[in-house]
Amino acid sequence: MSDSPDLETLTQALIQAASQAGADQSDAIAVRGQSVSIDVRKGGLELAERAEATEIGLRVLIGGRQASVSASDHSDITIREMAARAVAMAREAPVDDMLGLADPDQLAETRDGAALQMTDPAPDPSPDALQAMALRAEAAAAAQPGITQVESAAAAFSRRQMWLAASNGFSGGYTRSGHSVSAVAITGQGTGMERDYAGESRVWASDLPDPEQIGLLAAQRTLARIGSRKPPTGAFPILYDRRVAPTLIAHLLAAVNGNAVVRGASWLRDALDEPVLPADLTVTENPLRPRYPSSRPFDAEGLPCLPREIVAGGVLTGWTLDLATGRKLGMDSTASATRGLTSAPSPGHSNVSLTQGDASFDDLLADMGTGLVVTSMLGASINATTGDYSRGAAGFWVENGKIAYPVNECTIAGNLRDMLMTITAGNDAEDWRPVQVPSLLVRGMTVAGA
Incomplete structure (x- = not known):
């Protein structure tokens, strides 16, 4: 991901292309995200998924009309094509005289998320670490007498960077992280089967409850449904x-x-x-x-x-x-x-x-x-x-x-x-x-x- 284009640069390129294509006003978003999720079952790995992408979106406004387009490719030619397509779409859209960007004096002065601690400063968890957390949650649920199976236990991590820019001069962005652990437990058989779950998510991993707490809570909730x-x-x-x-x-x-x-x-x-x-x-x-x-x-x-x-x-x-x-x-x-x-x-x-x-x-x-x-x-x-x-x-x-x-x-x-x-x-x-x-x-x- 370090070799990907700078998000601010992408949004400014979109704004410039929209202006050249004939837009009166425009705003653009660039998002870079990565996520890893691990599901376990019966003490082993059930599913591992990893996703990573940079995507861009553009909105143009022309005389009370608007249109939005997006792409996962961010080459120069794609950006120019997006702008041309958005302008063509906007010219066919219905008029809404209330549409328009904010006045420059309305814009936020704080344009990053540093004060809100929106991203975990700790190193990103490895897939092995996530699997270990999921296994701990599963084991805690399965250990409760009366639980016949743990349908699933999972742990996941994501990190998402976002940048917003507009032709009124606004330009700002932030990064958000997420950590989660969950478990689904089952008791009984056939028509007497009952299930329930527990799950928690946090911005910082250190704020998450222990996986054992989540697995135990899933089991307790399930057993209460007998x-x-x-x-x-x-x-x-x-x-x-x-x-x-x-x-x-x-x-x-x-x-x-x-x-x-x-x-x-x-x-x-x-x-x-x-x-x-x-x-x-x-x-x-x-x-x-x-x-x-x-x-x-x-x-x-x-x-x-x-x-x-x-x-x-x-x-x-x-x-x-x-x-x-x-x-x-x-x-x-x-x-x-x-x-x-x-x-x-x-x-x-x-x-x-x-x-x-x-x-x-x-x-x-x-x-x-x-x-x-x-x-x-x-x-x-x-x-x-x-x-x-x-x-x-x-x-x-x-x-x-x-x-x-x-x-x-x-x-x-x-x-x-x-x-x-x-x-x-x-x-x-x-x-x-x-x-x-x-x-x-x-x-x-x-x-x-x-």
Whole structure:
């Protein structure tokens, strides 16, 4: 990779080619990535994968029209062809007068990720080291009585460099690393088989739990599912375990996304400055948290990222906006633009957290009395406009404030607007998560089981 072209040089070449091809404005991204993943099974190597590539993307704007192209080849002729193709595509695109780059005085002054510690300074782990970690996780899971097999255990590493440049003068980039370990354990046979998993990922390897902890947790979660059956049908409180509670806040984040609001396809489209959560809860976003996986010093349009409150004291305080959606709504961008190599900027979130409460998980169980603890979900039917919500779920049935037995093959349903206004937050949010949310008790949902 050291022989590959400099990413900044590639983006500047793309900007220059776009100008020569007739673009009014342009921005370019160059990404260089490498990754290694190792899967083991039954004490031996099951799969080893390595990927390494440098890719480039270009967006051009001409009179309110835009188009994006990308390539994995970065020769001079490819760059010129990309620019010509993008300009030709843009001239055929529909007009959107709100499109355009940031003004130079809006651009971030910090243009690297050094302060955010986004890349692990330790040497990259070797494939042998990753295999050893995966084997340790597998062995810890397999050693638990009742585990019939470990379906898979894996360890992976990645390092990704990104550079963004634009014709408004912005030029900046950073490197991000990632380390992960996971395991999937199985108990039982045939129709009585149950499985569960555990996995962790970090920017720095030194922040990862020991592989043995991950393997043990996968086994414990699997063994707890022995004897699963359907729960009763009816209206009950539901306790979203901290493993799945972030999905509820993710639905709220999707509803405050500027793209959804502009289209009128948000169940919160009329809720600005109104309560959307109980008054003791606040949702914050902080893209500047050191060593977190989605931290970033600037967004995909070169604007400086800053902490902000999305919901303050239960009240929705604003939308999540990039430049275009902000202009359409008559508001400033929240520096939330994200983009890929072939896509235009669109709003997104990074490092979101919900206020923690005072109640422990056991306190929430006692509070719910009889109901359902949800630990995993599959499938989804979410009406983005009305907030009507229905999902398949599995977890544990609770009676008299205590877990009675594991359950599966049930459906939970409600309306997100009503659900979020009734939640009680626990005090057990897990650290290092991109959406950091404790267990959440939701009142009055419908469970469809036996």
